[in-house]
Amino acid sequence: MTLLKSIAGLSAGMLLASSAIAGPYDPYKGTTLVVNFPAHPHYDAVKRVLPEFTKETGIRVEVDQLQYLKMREKQTLELTKNKGDYDLLAYVVFSKADYVYADQLENLAKYFMNPKLADPNYDADDLIEGYVANIGVAGGKKGYMSGPTGSLFGVPFGSETSVLGYRKDIFEKHGLEVPETYDELLDLACKIPELEPGMGGLASRAASGHHASHAFLLHLAPLGGRIFDDEWNPTVNNAAGVKAAQALKTIVECGPEGSKTFGFAEAGASFLQGTSAMFLDSTVFAGSVNDPSKSKVVGKIGWAPHPMGVRKGSQTGGFGIAIPKNANNKEAAFLLMQWLTSKKADKLVALAGGNPSRYSTHADAEVNAKFPHMAVFGEALKDADPDWRPIIPVWGKINADLGTSLSKVLTEDLDIQIALDGVAERSKVIMEEAGYYTWQ
Amino acid sequence: MAPAVAVMTVALLYPIAYMVYASFLDWNPSQRIGEATFVGLRNYTSLWSDESFKESLQVTLKFAAFVVSLEMVIGVGLALLLDRNIRGMSVLRTIFILPMMIAPIVVGLIWRYMYHPTVGVFNKTLNSFGFESVPWLSDSFWSLTSIIIADIWQWTPFIFILSLAALQSLPKSALEAARIDGASGWQQIIHIKLPLMLPVLIVTCLLRLIDAFKVLEVVLVMTNGGPGLSTEILSLRIARTASEFRELGVAAAMSNYLLLVLMMLTIAMFVYTKISESRAEKLKRAVEEY
The missing domain is CATH 3.40.190.10 (Periplasmic binding protein-like II)
Known part of the structure; x- marks a missing residue:
C-alpha cells in the first residue's frame, strides 16, 4: 500500500515537474x-x-x-x-x-x-x-x-x-545613370530604344483590367496622386493622376513590342528574355532573374529603389x-x-x-x-506606401473600371483627361451606393 | 409520372429559381443568402444605365452574328465541296473535326501564342514577306477579329459535320431527276440541296447561336476582355461581376437577361420545328388523299 502510494506520489510529482518545464508548444x-x-x-x-x-x-x-x-x-x-x-x-x-x-x-x-x-x-x-x-x-x-x-x-x-530592375551591361555600355527620379526614368525609357534598336525601355504591364490599373497605381503614388481624398471624393483625375497615366503611356509606347497587352508574366518574360532594359514591379520577381532555366540575363541585372516623383512611394x-x-x-x-x-x-x-x-x-x-x-x-x-491604393470592399469594381479605361487610353488613344474623368464620375456613383458619402 | 416530375422540378427548376431569387438581392459572397438584402428589380434596371454592360452586350451580339454567319457559310460550303467519294475521305473528315474536340482553354492558349506580337506565327510570316506586324490582340478592332477567327476555326467543323450528314441523307431520286433534267451544279445546290437541307441548317444555326452567346474560356485566355472592353463578351462580364466585383445579385440578373435571349432563340427553334413538322404532315396527308 505504501509502495503504491509512493509510486502514485512519485508519478504525480513527475507530472507536476514535467508540466512546470513544459514548452509553449x-x-x-x-x-x-x-x-x-x-x-x-x-x-x-x-x-x-x-x-x-x-x-x-x-x-x-x-x-x-x-x-x-x-x-x-x-x-x-x-x-x-x-x-x-x-x-x-x-x-x-x-x-x-x-x-x-x-x-x-x-x-x-x-x-x-x-x-x-x-x-x-x-x-x-x-x-x-x-x-x-x-x-x-x-x-x-x-x-x-x-x-x-x-x-x-x-x-x-x-x-x-516595387523596385527597379535594370540591365547593368546596357547601362554601362552607353554610360547611362540609374534613374532616381521619374523625369530621368521616363527620359531613359524612351532613349534606350534609340540606343539599342529592338530593345524596349521599360517592360510594364498594361493589359486591360487589373494589370493596367496596377501599372498606373505604381506611378500614381510617387507622382503625388491618390485615388480618393480624405473625404472619399475621387481625385484620380487631378493633375497628378493625368501625369501618372501619361507616364504609363510613355513607358508602354517606348516599351518592347506588344507591351500594350502585357500582363505581369509577359512583362517579366520580356525583361528575362533581354528585350527590355528596365523593369519596375514587384520584388517577387527578383528570385527568377538569376535562374538560367528562365532567364537569359543571368548576372546582368542591377536593382535600385523605385524612382521618386514628388515623393517616394513604392507599392505595398x-x-x-x-x-x-x-x-x-x-x-x-x-x-x-x-x-x-x-x-x-x-x-x-x-x-x-x-x-x-x-x-x-x-x-x-x-x-x-x-x-x-x-x-x-x-x-x-522604408518608402513603402501603405496607402498607394484603397483597400475597400468596392475597390474591385473601381479597379476594373480604371483598368479598362486606361487600356482604352493605351490602345485606342482615348484622351487621358476624359478617361480619368469618366473613372472619377463612375467611382463617385459606386462610392455613393456603398454609403461613403453618408456623413457629407 | 409523379416521381419523374418531382425529380425534374428539384433538379432543373430549383437552381433556376434560386438564380432568379438571387437576382433580386444585393448579395456579396461573404454573406449567406439569408443575410442579403432584397432590392426588388434594382439589379435589372441599374444594368441599363451601366455603360460597360451595354458595351458588353453589343460585343456579344456582334461576336455571335459574325461567327455564326461566317461559320454557316464556310461550313456548308465545305460540306458541299466534300460531299463526294474521294479516297481518304474518312481520314480527312476526322481531321476536320479535331478543333472541336480540343479543350477551349487550350484553344485559347494556342491562338494566343500564334497571335503573339513578336514570336507568333502570324506576325513572323507577315514580317518575312515584308509586311507590317498586325496588332492582333492589342487593338480593339483586331482583337475582336482575332477571337472571331479563332472561334470560326474551332466551330466550323461542327456545322460542316452536320451539313455533310444532311447532304448525304438527301433523297438520291430528287438529285438524279435534276441531273437528268440537265440542272447544272449550282442549280442543284441552290434549288435542291439547300432547300432540302434547310431544316437541319436552321437547327444547326440556332445551336451555334446559343453556344456563341455563352462562349467564355477562349476569350478569357486570349484577351481577358481587352483591350478596353472590346472583347468583353457577356459571359465574361458575368464571371467578373461575380468574382471580381463580388456582386452576386447583379451577376444573376445579367445571367437572367442572357437566359431570356437564349430562351427566345430556343423557342424560335421549337416553333420552327413544329411548323415544319405540321407542314410535312399536311403534305403527307395530301399525298395520301391524292
Whole structure:
C-alpha cells in the first residue's frame, strides 16, 4: 500500500515537474493544422521550411495550395461556413477589406495578450511598418489602415514592394545613370530604344483590367496622386493622376513590342528574355532573374529603389496570414503564425528564396551574401506606401473600371483627361451606393 | 409520372429559381443568402444605365452574328465541296473535326501564342514577306477579329459535320431527276440541296447561336476582355461581376437577361420545328388523299 502510494506520489510529482518545464508548444503536440497558401515563390519557400516547425513543435501542417487569384473565391466560401477547414490562411491584401468587414478573421489582440501563447522575443517593431499597416491592420485611418482605432487581424507574410530592375551591361555600355527620379526614368525609357534598336525601355504591364490599373497605381503614388481624398471624393483625375497615366503611356509606347497587352508574366518574360532594359514591379520577381532555366540575363541585372516623383512611394502588396473565425485549432494556428513570422523563420524562408517581412532579415549578412539585392530591397521598403491604393470592399469594381479605361487610353488613344474623368464620375456613383458619402 | 416530375422540378427548376431569387438581392459572397438584402428589380434596371454592360452586350451580339454567319457559310460550303467519294475521305473528315474536340482553354492558349506580337506565327510570316506586324490582340478592332477567327476555326467543323450528314441523307431520286433534267451544279445546290437541307441548317444555326452567346474560356485566355472592353463578351462580364466585383445579385440578373435571349432563340427553334413538322404532315396527308 505504501509502495503504491509512493509510486502514485512519485508519478504525480513527475507530472507536476514535467508540466512546470513544459514548452509553449506541448499542449498542441500532435495537432494537425490545415493551412491555405497560394502557389507563389514565397510560399514554395515556406513549404521547404515547414518541416523545421513540425520538428520543433510536434505540430503537423497540411498545406492546401491554390493559384493566388483563385484563393479569394475559395476562401470566401470557406469563411462563410459554420466550421471551416482552414486553421490559417494566406490572403491577398485586398481581401482584407472583405474578410474583416464580414467579421470572418480573428482579432489577434487576445492571442498576443495570452502569456502562454505570445513569445516575448517576437519583436513586432522589426516587422516592416508599411506592410503591417497595409496588410495586417484594419479599422484605423480611412478604415483600412493603421491608426489609433486600428487593430491587428493578420501578419504580413510574403509581402512585396516595387523596385527597379535594370540591365547593368546596357547601362554601362552607353554610360547611362540609374534613374532616381521619374523625369530621368521616363527620359531613359524612351532613349534606350534609340540606343539599342529592338530593345524596349521599360517592360510594364498594361493589359486591360487589373494589370493596367496596377501599372498606373505604381506611378500614381510617387507622382503625388491618390485615388480618393480624405473625404472619399475621387481625385484620380487631378493633375497628378493625368501625369501618372501619361507616364504609363510613355513607358508602354517606348516599351518592347506588344507591351500594350502585357500582363505581369509577359512583362517579366520580356525583361528575362533581354528585350527590355528596365523593369519596375514587384520584388517577387527578383528570385527568377538569376535562374538560367528562365532567364537569359543571368548576372546582368542591377536593382535600385523605385524612382521618386514628388515623393517616394513604392507599392505595398502581397500576402498576409490570418486565423479564420471558424478555424478549429486557433491557438495552435497562432503559434504557427508567430513561428513563421519570427526572426528565425523569416530568415529561413528568405534563405529558401522567399520575401522577408522583417527589417533585420533584409540587413542580415547571411541573407545578403546569398541574395545581394536584399539590402537594396530593405532600403526600398522604408518608402513603402501603405496607402498607394484603397483597400475597400468596392475597390474591385473601381479597379476594373480604371483598368479598362486606361487600356482604352493605351490602345485606342482615348484622351487621358476624359478617361480619368469618366473613372472619377463612375467611382463617385459606386462610392455613393456603398454609403461613403453618408456623413457629407 | 409523379416521381419523374418531382425529380425534374428539384433538379432543373430549383437552381433556376434560386438564380432568379438571387437576382433580386444585393448579395456579396461573404454573406449567406439569408443575410442579403432584397432590392426588388434594382439589379435589372441599374444594368441599363451601366455603360460597360451595354458595351458588353453589343460585343456579344456582334461576336455571335459574325461567327455564326461566317461559320454557316464556310461550313456548308465545305460540306458541299466534300460531299463526294474521294479516297481518304474518312481520314480527312476526322481531321476536320479535331478543333472541336480540343479543350477551349487550350484553344485559347494556342491562338494566343500564334497571335503573339513578336514570336507568333502570324506576325513572323507577315514580317518575312515584308509586311507590317498586325496588332492582333492589342487593338480593339483586331482583337475582336482575332477571337472571331479563332472561334470560326474551332466551330466550323461542327456545322460542316452536320451539313455533310444532311447532304448525304438527301433523297438520291430528287438529285438524279435534276441531273437528268440537265440542272447544272449550282442549280442543284441552290434549288435542291439547300432547300432540302434547310431544316437541319436552321437547327444547326440556332445551336451555334446559343453556344456563341455563352462562349467564355477562349476569350478569357486570349484577351481577358481587352483591350478596353472590346472583347468583353457577356459571359465574361458575368464571371467578373461575380468574382471580381463580388456582386452576386447583379451577376444573376445579367445571367437572367442572357437566359431570356437564349430562351427566345430556343423557342424560335421549337416553333420552327413544329411548323415544319405540321407542314410535312399536311403534305403527307395530301399525298395520301391524292
